[in-house]
Amino acid sequence: MLTVYGDNRSGNCLKVKWLLDLSRIDYQWIETDVTSGVTRSAGFLALNPAGQTPTVVLDDGRPLAQSNALLLYFGEGGPFIPGDPYDRARMMEWLFWEQYSHEPYIAVVRFQRAIAGWRADRIEPRLIERGYVALGRMEQALAGRNWLVGETPTLADLSLVAYTRVAPEGDFDLTAYPNVVAWVARAEAAFGIS
Amino acid sequence: MLTVYGDNRSGNCLKVKWLLDLSRIDYQWIETDVTSGVTRSAGFLALNPAGQTPTVVLDDGRPLAQSNALLLYFGEGGPFIPGDPYDRARMMEWLFWEQYSHEPYIAVVRFQRAIAGWRADRIEPRLIERGYVALGRMEQALAGRNWLVGETPTLADLSLVAYTRVAPEGDFDLTAYPNVVAWVARAEAAFGIS
Numbered sequence: 001m002l003t004v005y006g007d008n009r010s011g012n013c014l015k016v017k018w019l020l021d022l023s024r025i026d027y028q029w030i031e032t033d034v035t036s037g038v039t040r041s042a043g044f045l046a047l048n049p050a051g052q053t054p055t056v057v058l059d060d061g062r063p064l065a066q067s068n069a070l071l072l073y074f075g076e077g078g079p080f081i082p083g084d085p086y087d088r089a090r091m092m093e094w095l096f097w098e099q100y101s102h103e104p105y106i107a108v109v110r111f112q113r114a115i116a117g118w119r120a121d122r123i124e125p126r127l128i129e130r131g132y133v134a135l136g137r138m139e140q141a142l143a144g145r146n147w148l149v150g151e152t153p154t155l156a157d158l159s160l161v162a163y164t165r166v167a168p169e170g171d172f173d174l175t176a177y178p179n180v181v182a183w184v185a186r187a188e189a190a191f192g193i194s
Numbered sequence: 195m196l197t198v199y200g201d202n203r204s205g206n207c208l209k210v211k212w213l214l215d216l217s218r219i220d221y222q223w224i225e226t227d228v229t230s231g232v233t234r235s236a237g238f239l240a241l242n243p244a245g246q247t248p249t250v251v252l253d254d255g256r257p258l259a260q261s262n263a264l265l266l267y268f269g270e271g272g273p274f275i276p277g278d279p280y281d282r283a284r285m286m287e288w289l290f291w292e293q294y295s296h297e298p299y300i301a302v303v304r305f306q307r308a309i310a311g312w313r314a315d316r317i318e319p320r321l322i323e324r325g326y327v328a329l330g331r332m333e334q335a336l337a338g339r340n341w342l343v344g345e346t347p348t349l350a351d352l353s354l355v356a357y358t359r360v361a362p363e364g365d366f367d368l369t370a371y372p373n374v375v376a377w378v379a380r381a382e383a384a385f386g387i388s
Contacts, residue, residue, distance in 0.1 A: 049331055050291060062280060066294075069286035076279065085270065086256060092263035097244060100260075100293045137243055 002027040003057040005047070007034045009115055011107055011162030012067035013054040018191050019074050019158060027056075035115065068095040071155045080155045090149045094156035097137075105131035107163040110170030120171060131170070135177050138164070142179035146186060153190045161187040196221040197251040199241070201228045203309055205301055205356030206261035207248040212385050213268050213352060229309065262289040265349045274349045284343045288350035291331075299325035301357040304364030314365060325364070329371050332358070336373035340380060347384045355381040 004020070004027050006013030020027050032053050038044055039051045047063045048055040055065045064070060072095075075081050082088045105127050112118040138160070141148060148156040165184045168174060174181050188194070198214070198221050200207030214221050226232055226247050233245045241257045242249040249259045258264060266289075269275050276282045299321050306312040332354065335342060342350040359378045362368060368375050382388070 049334055050295065058280075064280070064283055064287065066287040066290040068290050069283055072286050073279065073283040085267065086252075086258070089258050089263055089267040092266050093258065093260040096260040096262050096290070096293055099290055100297075101244065103294075104298070140243055 002059055003030060004028070004054055005030050005032040005044070005056070006054045007032055010034065010053060011166065012052075012103070015067055015159055015162040016054045016056070016070045016074070018162075018193060019071055019080070019155075022191060023074060023078060025074060068099060068155075068159055071095070071159060075155050080153060080158060082150055082154055084150075087150045087154075091154045091156045094148050095159055098156075098159050101130070101137070102134040102160065103163060105134055106167050106170060106172065109172070110163065110166055113171055114166070114169035123171075128172075131167070131172055135164075135167070135172065135174070135180060138183075139177045139179050142183050146183070153187065157183075157187045158191055161191070161193070165193070196253055197224060198222070198248055199224050199226040199238070199250070200248045201226050204228065204247060205360065206246075206297070209261055209353055209356040210248045210250070210264045210268070212356075212387060213265055213274070213349075216385060217268060217272060219268060262293060262349075262353055265289070265353060269349050274347060274352060276344055276348060278344070281344045281348075285348045285350045288342050289353055292350075292353050295324070295331070296328040296354065297357060299328055300361050300364060300366065303366070304357065304360055307365055308360070308363040317365075322366075325361070325366055329358075329361070329366065329368070329374060332377075333371045333373050336377050340377070347381065351377075351381045352385055355385070355387070359387070 002025065004016060006017065006029060008014065008031060017029065032038055034053055039053060045051055047057060048065045050065060052065060054067055054070060055063060056070055057063050064073060082091060109123055109127050109131055112123055113120070147153050148160065161184055164180060165188065196219065198210060200211060200223060202208065202225060211223065228247055232238060233247060239245055241251060242259045244259060246259060248261055248264060249257060250264055251257050258267060276285060303317055303321050303325055306317055307314070341347050342354065355378055358374060359382065
């Protein structure tokens with residue numbers, strides 16, 4: 001059986017869990033606390049030399065990592081990857097944007113505040129500022145649209161909702177982002193996220 | 195005809211150029227100096243609200259961005275995307291790793307030193323440290339291997355060689371990374387990069 005090493009507070013891990021659940025793929029979840037040092041142990045590094053969660057071990061023993069690469073692997077042939085080449089490319093654009101321009105700010109600040117328990121004044125202002133830039137980019141993209149790409153939910157929505165929905169835990173105020181707030185609720189309903 | 199807005203000092207832009215050249219796809223290159231402010235102009239932001247290069251406009255006028263998403267779009271059906279689902283997933287793993295764990299350190303430090311002209315003592319030590327972590331990860335992955343995934347070059351090699359080959363411009367010393375140095379030469383030869 002498939003094994004997922006994941007931290008259930010991590011959006012990167014949860015997005016993979018949600019897709020497996022939606023796809024009715026059986027897996028064993030091994031809760032892996034990223035703050036415990038276990039991801040730096042020799043055993044874990046043998047599975048994923050990058051020392052990151054989620055890390056998946058396929059039923060034949062081969063490892064695979066990087067949350068969005070896992071979404072693409074398990075999502076192949078399913079309803080969340082557009083068949084149209086341009087729409088698929090736009091979905092990919094959002095997946096790479098998520099890891100480069102969203103996760104390093106929204107997820108990192110939320111981790112520092114809500115998981116590591118840092119005081120607000122210890123957070124680097126640049127991270128907060130860039131988090132709001134990312135939210136502004138999404139607010140604009142979602143104007144008049146239900147989903148980031150095309151007319152139905154895709155992996156772009158699944159990937160981006162993971163940390164956007166918990167942005168308030170990082171003290172991000174979503175009041176000025178009504179399109180984002182409505183889209184989060186829509187995505188949670190579509191993907192069965194509670 | 196395809197239009198590419200790119201800065202010819204940017205690995206993210208050059209990797210797309212190399213793939214288009216290798217694929218014998220015609221395009222018009224519009225040199226776009228990322229330090230000039232042009233990527234923040236209203237005209238550019240209408241094409242790519244993220245304000246980043248490369249940005250491509252397809253021959254039907256539709257825009258597309260994110261270097262690795264562009265590699266996947268133009269590489270579809272070609273020799274640099276493995277047919278095997280696991281190998282393809284590993285390639286995706288490297289593409290996301292490149293944007294999250296390599297580019298923000300290797301490319302950023304090289305930009306600050308070689309393009310923005312910053313003095314060495316102005317560079318954030320954490321960026322240098324993480325750049326070497328990325329190089330170490332590649333050195334280990336390339337032990338006894340010619341390519342990052344499988345037995346032939348893939349988009350993972352094309353994407354990662356773009357900034358790895360110019361890491362010394364960011365004062366990264368590759369002496370302790372002989373596998374990386376040999377792989378850079380191998381990739382440059384395979385992809386016709388000079």
